[in-house]
Amino acid sequence: MDYTNKLHIIYGDAALGVQTKKFQYIFSYEKGGLESLKINNKEWLYRIPTPTFWRATTDNDRGNGFSVKAAQWLGADMFSQCSKIHLTVDDQKFDPLPIAPFNNQFSNHEYANLVKISFDYKTTTTPATICTITYVIDSSGHATIKMRYMGKKGLPSLPVLGMRFIMPTMATGFEYYGLSSETYPDRKAGAKKGVFRVKGLPVTKYLVPQENGMHMDTDKLIITRNTSLNNADRDTNDFQLEINKTDKPLNFSCLPYTAEEL
Amino acid sequence: MKANIRWLDDPETFRVNQIAAHSDHLYFKNYEEWEQKRSSFIQSLDGKWQFKFSNNPQTRPLDFYKTNFDASDFDFIPVPSEIELNNYAQNQYINTLYPWEGKIFRRPAYSLGQKTDRSFSEGEDNTVGSYIKHFDLDNSFQGKYVHVFFEGVERAMFVWLNGHFIGYGEDSFTPSEFDLTPYLKEKNNILAVQVFKHSTASFLEDQDMFRFSGIFRSVKLLAFPETHLMDLALKPTITNDYHDGIFNAKLSFTGTKDGYVRLKIKDINGQTLLDEEHNLTSTITIENKLLENIHLWDNHHPYLYQLFIEVQDSNKNLIELDSYKFGFREIKITDDKVVLLNGKRLIINGVNRHEWNMNSGRTITKQDMKADIQTFKRNNINAVRTCHYPNQIPWYYLCDQNGIYVMAENNLESHGTWQKMGEVEPSYNVPGSLAKWRNVVIDRARSNYETLKNHTSILFWSLGNESYAGENLIAMNQFYKSHDDTRLTHYEGVVHTPDLKNKISDLESYMYLPPKEAEKYLKNNPSKPFLECEYMHDMGNSDGGMKSYIKLIDEYPQYLGGFIWDFIDQALLTYDPISGKKALRYGGDFDDRHSDYEFSGDGLMFADRTEKPAMQEVKYYYGLHK
Numbered sequence A: 001m002d003y004t005n006k007l008h009i010i011y012g013d014a015a016l017g018v019q020t021k022k023f024q025y026i027f028s029y030e031k032g033g034l035e036s037l038k039i040n041n042k043e044w045l046y047r048i049p050t051p052t053f054w055r056a057t058t059d060n061d062r063g064n065g066f067s068v069k070a071a072q073w074l075g076a077d078m079f080s081q082c083s084k085i086h087l088t089v090d091d092q093k094f095d096p097l098p099i100a101p102f103n104n105q106f107s108n109h110e111y112a113n114l115v116k117i118s119f120d121y122k123t124t125t126t127p128a129t130i131c132t133i134t135y136v137i138d139s140s141g142h143a144t145i146k147m148r149y150m151g152k153k154g155l156p157s158l159p160v161l162g163m164r165f166i167m168p169t170m171a172t173g174f175e176y177y178g179l180s181s182e183t184y185p186d187r188k189a190g191a192k193k194g195v196f197r198v199k200g201l202p203v204t205k206y207l208v209p210q211e212n213g214m215h216m217d218t219d220k221l222i223i224t225r226n227t228s229l230n231n232a233d234r235d236t237n238d239f240q241l242e243i244n245k246t247d248k249p250l251n252f253s254c255l256p257y258t259a260e261e262l
Numbered sequence B: 001m002k003a004n005i006r007w008l009d010d011p012e013t014f015r016v017n018q019i020a021a022h023s024d025h026l027y028f029k030n031y032e033e034w035e036q037k038r039s040s041f042i043q044s045l046d047g048k049w050q051f052k053f054s055n056n057p058q059t060r061p062l063d064f065y066k067t068n069f070d071a072s073d074f075d076f077i078p079v080p081s082e083i084e085l086n087n088y089a090q091n092q093y094i095n096t097l098y099p100w101e102g103k104i105f106r107r108p109a110y111s112l113g114q115k116t117d118r119s120f121s122e123g124e125d126n127t128v129g130s131y132i133k134h135f136d137l138d139n140s141f142q143g144k145y146v147h148v149f150f151e152g153v154e155r156a157m158f159v160w161l162n163g164h165f166i167g168y169g170e171d172s173f174t175p176s177e178f179d180l181t182p183y184l185k186e187k188n189n190i191l192a193v194q195v196f197k198h199s200t201a202s203f204l205e206d207q208d209m210f211r212f213s214g215i216f217r218s219v220k221l222l223a224f225p226e227t228h229l230m231d232l233a234l235k236p237t238i239t240n241d242y243h244d245g246i247f248n249a250k251l252s253f254t255g256t257k258d259g260y261v262r263l264k265i266k267d268i269n270g271q272t273l274l275d276e277e278h279n280l281t282s283t284i285t286i287e288n289k290l291l292e293n294i295h296l297w298d299n300h301h302p303y304l305y306q307l308f309i310e311v312q313d314s315n316k317n318l319i320e321l322d323s324y325k326f327g328f329r330e331i332k333i334t335d336d337k338v339v340l341l342n343g344k345r346l347i348i349n350g351v352n353r354h355e356w357n358m359n360s361g362r363t364i365t366k367q368d369m370k371a372d373i374q375t376f377k378r379n380n381i382n383a384v385r386t387c388h389y390p391n392q393i394p395w396y397y398l399c400d401q402n403g404i405y406v407m408a409e410n411n412l413e414s415h416g417t418w419q420k421m422g423e424v425e426p427s428y429n430v431p432g433s434l435a436k437w438r439n440v441v442i443d444r445a446r447s448n449y450e451t452l453k454n455h456t457s458i459l460f461w462s463l464g465n466e467s468y469a470g471e472n473l474i475a476m477n478q479f480y481k482s483h484d485d486t487r488l489t490h491y492e493g494v495v496h497t498p499d500l501k502n503k504i505s506d507l508e509s510y511m512y513l514p515p516k517e518a519e520k521y522l523k524n525n526p527s528k529p530f531l532e533c534e535y536m537h538d539m540g541n542s543d544g545g546m547k548s549y550i551k552l553i554d555e556y557p558q559y560l561g562g563f564i565w566d567f568i569d570q571a572l573l574t575y576d577p578i579s580g581k582k583a584l585r586y587g588g589d590f591d592d593r594h595s596d597y598e599f600s601g602d603g604l605m606f607a608d609r610t611e612k613p614a615m616q617e618v619k620y621y622y623g624l625h626k
Helices: A059-064 A072-079 B005-009 B031-036 B200-204 B366-378 B393-402 B435-452 B471-483 B515-523 B547-555 B615-623
Strands: A007-011 A015-019 A023-028 A033-039 A050-052 A081-089 A092-094 A110-112 A114-122 A130-138 A143-149 A162-164 A173-179 A193-199 A215-218 A220-225 A239-244 A250-252 B026-028 B042-044 B047-054 B075-079 B128-135 B145-150 B156-161 B164-169 B176-179 B189-196 B219-224 B227-239 B244-255 B259-266 B272-279 B283-291 B305-313 B318-326 B331-333 B339-341 B348-352 B383-385 B405-409 B458-462 B488-490 B508-511 B530-535 B559-564 B572-576 B581-585
Touching: A007 A114, A015 A114, A023 A130, A143 A162, B026 B031, B031 B318, B075 B128, B145 B156, B164 B176, B200 B435, B227 B305, B227 B318, B244 B259, B244 B305, B259 B283, B272 B283, B318 B393, B348 B405, B348 B530, B366 B393, B383 B559, B393 B405, B393 B435, B405 B435, B435 B458, B435 B471, B471 B488, B508 B515, B515 B530, B515 B547, B547 B559
Parallel strands: B348 B383, B348 B559, B383 B405, B405 B458, B458 B488, B508 B530, B530 B559
Antiparallel strands: A007 A015, A007 A110, A015 A023, A023 A033, A050 A162, A081 A092, A081 A114, A114 A130, A130 A143, A173 A193, A173 A215, A173 A220, A215 A250, A220 A239, B026 B318, B042 B219, B047 B075, B047 B128, B128 B189, B145 B176, B145 B219, B156 B164, B156 B189, B227 B244, B244 B283, B259 B272, B259 B305, B305 B318, B331 B339, B572 B581
């Protein structure tokens, strides 16, 4: 609440709510992930963010048969589900999750300094492995996101590893501090480091639609939108989501399509 | 008396100064009005009302009901309509969880031994609509008793007239009626209504649907002549091996008791079967009138008789003409637990139906209703469960006229209080066995019964949906049993408390029970007839394997049939900026969280009222046992 510097915690029956004046998070135990991320009352998520293991097949992939060899990661990208949730609020670890009747002891006035919630996603590969996404919300309301992937012997090479965030409406553009143009781990020597502003969500015009738009070694990303799906929201001003690197730079693409759609 | 916003927090306060529920008979000044279907005793208040939206109770206008209030900053809103679909508030679709999941922590008052709190009267999510309507009385209303009649308001409302507090009502889906007479003027009356999205009633209205608020059904004024038939209770029964009928009726009058009452029953050819005169008294009882060689009412031949009640003054001048169309039909359970309608086995080829229009939500029109009846007829659908609330009154008249068997369900679902994460967890269930939550649910049963009791099409009273079971559901069942021996009661939620099955529901009702499980029950000396109150969940591209249910009809006479879930997708027609076209949108498409997303689209019909491809399968299987 406004008068505290703490997080307001709502121990729901199928979700955990974490709120400050500016940020509102809903972590859904049913959906197995972050269902709602609202900043200044603007929703940033259309569906829960999930691990992503697939990138759109490139012409070279087709040529060398990589996408055939790695095909089970396409299934894992689309269908892997949350298998376990770990929740800690301040020093209290909740196992099992604090749902009814356990949460009957709480009230609408529960506060904390730190929430840590992890979602294990079990891949639909053979053999299966676990990929864990952890959200740590500090008392300022900012979230630190960590992802941990446990490889497994016998699995084909990973086409990509990351997280996919689907926004409710199109971004008008994004700004980042990182490398110029489109870069990849093996194709970034020619890039210049700097702040770049991109209008809209451009798709590189390769003849056959394929993986595109990657930006390596990024320190900071700011995505701008000016529309929402909330039918009662008539505000058309810009609003932004800011993503910063933690210990290492991050790589991202910001596209109007998923890998499967490309 | 003064309005008290704390009523929102109190499950024991659900109606203040409301007129007791009564029958929905039509009344006119004379036969000419009846022929034209226009009563000069009714004045519609539908249309543009002044409106102010507030995000929460703290910011609502406090003095807006006063006659000197300056409403120049109010907007206009159509009545009836949903506040959300006028884009004042966010659309939200959610199934079993409460709409405040993950946002506000709430428990129903008294459910865990605690007292009432201010969770709703100070609720951050409790949006408020303040409505003002200026009206002059029709000439025909001058000097008469006048009531205001709200057919449906979600979810709690306070009413004022000309600055005076009139009353308070909950139960979104049954009429709320108040006496305006003491404060009425001929000209420029100011009716003020404040509608709250949430109250303790929200715990009882957790239906799987878009959560709207507002005055979403019609509002009208009712004028009463010096004598008025306030309530009519018909009881037509059948005798002599289904050849003859016995007519019973109880008429209750208000106003002057100096005059006469003439009662006539006519068949569809205008032949008079009964014609009798009584001296006017408060209550007139017509007992055991034998009507020979009657036509029975059923799906194939929905034969209705015309009842007229002429209210006359002491000079035998007609002052009010009341009209009802009723049929003769009999539903009973045999010793072998087979349900018979008019002596023949009844088979329910049914659908669950939410009231829905892709543009206006639960504000639907008579055209929508007529289209749905035509769809029923075209596809051999013979029954409807009014899931999970009483429907608009004209719907029941259409079902009478078209022979549609109705399971008339109360406005009750408390799903989120007893089922969480798919598990049965009733620690804070309401109504349960909590004394403080008893009267409110019995009132819902009473309003449903008293309003709709004369509709021939209603064969079953359904206590509600997915609310678990305890003493209060037993009390609701008892209410129907003590008021109506011509219909059966239904409730599915007692499956979780099997010890109560002998006290709740005449039917063994399940939802989505696999055919093999149903067969186990049917094979094993069933103690009640068996019904699937929901089955063939028709979400998206679905509805396969219907044969496995339909063949139970041939194999087990105790299998009554079922109601498909459900009739029409709940989706909203919305402008899509990407394609530049209008597109149907569902849960989650309005930034609404938590949502249950595409679960809102389970219909045999798309939301635009076109049939899904699966409908031909329904038509085929439901055609096998027409």
